[in-house]
Amino acid sequence: MLLLSLGFTSDKCDVYEKINRLSSGFKDKGINIKFVENDDGRMHFIKCFVKDEDSLSCDLKDVKRRFDVHAANLIYEIIIDNYQMDIINRIIKNNYYYLKATEIGEISKKCADVLTGANLNTNENYMAFISMKNTIINKVHEYLSENTDIMIDGFLRFRLKDINMEVNEIVDRVVEEYLIEKEYNEFIKLLKYFVEIQESRIEIVNIVINIDGSYSMYDDNLNRISGEALKELIGDGLDGEQNLDDLLVSSLITMAPMFIIIHNAANIRNKEIIETIKSVFSDRVKICSGCDLCLKRNPAHKF
Template identity: 45%
Template sequence: MLLLLSIGYTNTRNDMYYKFTQLCSYLKEKRVDAAIVESAVGQVNYIKCILKDTEENITFFNECKEFFYAYASNIIYEFISSEYEEKIIKKIVKDSYYYLENKEKTEIIKRCNSLMSGSGTFIAGGLISSISCKNSVIKKIQDYLDNNQEINIEGFVRFRLKNIMSELNVIVDKVVEDYVLEREYSEFIKLLKYFVDIQESKYEIVNIFIKDDSKYQITNEDDLDITDEFFEDFGLDTSGNMSHREDILISALITSSPLKIVIHGFENINFKESIDTLINIFGDRMILCSGCDKCKELVGLFM
C-alpha cells in the first residue's frame, strides 16, 4: 500500500473524513484503487489516504495527482477556516471592537465568516482581502503538500500561517467599516422619513419625466409644467448642465414632500441608487411608471 496523504488534527468532527471519502470515491471512478482510513493516537485524529500499490494504480494516480492534492488542499483549508479563522475573527472583534453591542458583534462575526466562505455580499476591499487571504492559505497548503505526505494541521497553522492574524484584521476592519456606514445610512433615512411625514405636502402628485441624459421635466397633478418652480430654491440648471442633479432632485422632493411621486422614463435613469434612496424615504408614495401615454408624449419633448 502507498501512503498518499496523512492529516493529523485535534478535533472530533468528521467533516474532513466525509469529504476525503468523496474524493476517494471519485478516484475509484477513475480506476484508481484509493481508500481512506481514520485512526486516533491520544487526542490527535488521523485521516490517511492510501493507494493500492500496483503499477497500474500508480500510473492512473499520477494522472490524477494534481487534482488530488488541489482538492485535498481545499478540504484542509475549509477545516482551517472553520476551526481557526472563525476563532481568530471572534477574538479580533472582541478585542478591537469591544465597545459595540453584543448583537452588533454577532452580526459582524457572521458577515466576516460569510465573506470568508464566499457566500457574503460584496464589500469594497473586503471581498478582495478575503479572496487574497483564502488564496494565500491554500497556496501555502499546496506548497507544503508538494514536499510532504503528512501534515499536522495545528502545527501547520501555528508555524506556517503566522500572518493570518494581520490578514483577518484587514477583513474585519473592512466589514466593520461597511456595517457602520450601513447603520449610519439607515439612521439617516429614518430621519428623512420622519421629516417627510411631518412636512405639509406642497403637491398632491409630482410627475418626473427623465430622458437618458437625466434632464428633468416636472408636472403636477393638473399636468402643468412646474419644473422651474420645483427647483427654484436649489438653483438647478434645467438644461441639464449642472452636476449632482440627482442630489438636488432628492432635496427638492424632500422639501416639497408630495403625496405621490411618479417617475416616468425609468429605463433612462442612470442614478439607480438615488431612486433606491427615494423609495426608502417615501415608501408607497413612490411609483415607477412602466410606460404610459404621458411617457411617450412628454419624454419625447426632450428629443
C-alpha cells in the same frame, strides 16, 4: 504507501464527507485509498494509504502528486468551514471591542461570506476571496509536497500566520461598509420620520428623467414645477451648492407629496437615487411603465 496523515481538533471538524469525496474521485480512476483513524482525546487523526499498491498501473509518486493537489483543496475547505469564524471573531473582538454583540454577529457573517465566496458583490470582495483561497491552497500544497503529516491547528498557527493580515484587511473593510450602511439606514429613517410628520404641500409629483439623465418635475395637472414654483412651495430651503440628486431628494422631502410617480426610470444615471426615494417614501412611490408624459412629453428642460 502513506499519502496523508491529517490531524485536527476532534470536536471541531467533520471531514469525513470531504475525505470520502476525495476517495471516490481516485477510485473512479482505479486507485483505492484506505483510511485509518485514531483519537488521542483532544486530537483526531485520519491516515490515508494507497491500497493494493502492487496492482497499480501508475507510478506511486505520480499518485502522491495528484493526491496532494486534491488534498490541498480539501484542507482549504476544512480551514474555511471550521476555523475561519474563530479567526474572524478574534480579530473583531480585539480591534472592534466597542461594537455590540449583535453588530459583531452581523459583521462576522459578512466576513465569512467574503471568505467562502458567498457574497462577492464588489470587485474588492472577489479579489479578497481569490487571494485568500490561493494563498491557503498554495501554502498547503507546498507543505504536502515535502511532508505527509499535517496538523491543521499547528499549520494555521505557524505556517499561515500571514493570512491573519489578509483577514484583518477583510474585517476592516467589512466593518467600514457596515458602519456606512448603518449610518445611511439611520439617515433614511430620520428622513422617513420627517416626511411622515410633515403636512403634504402637494398631492402628486411627477418626476420625468430626461434622456441626458437630468430631472424635470410636474404637478398632478402636468404643469412643470419650475425653480420659482419650488421656491413658492418650499421657501428658501434650497442650497445653490446642492447637486442635482441632492436637490431632487431635498425638494421631495420638503414638499412631502402624497404620491411620487417616476417616469422614464431607464434614463437615470445614478441608480441609487431611485432606491433612496423609495426608501424614504415607501409605498408613495410608483414607477410608471409608460404614459403620455413618458412617451410624448419627455421635455428637454432641466433643473
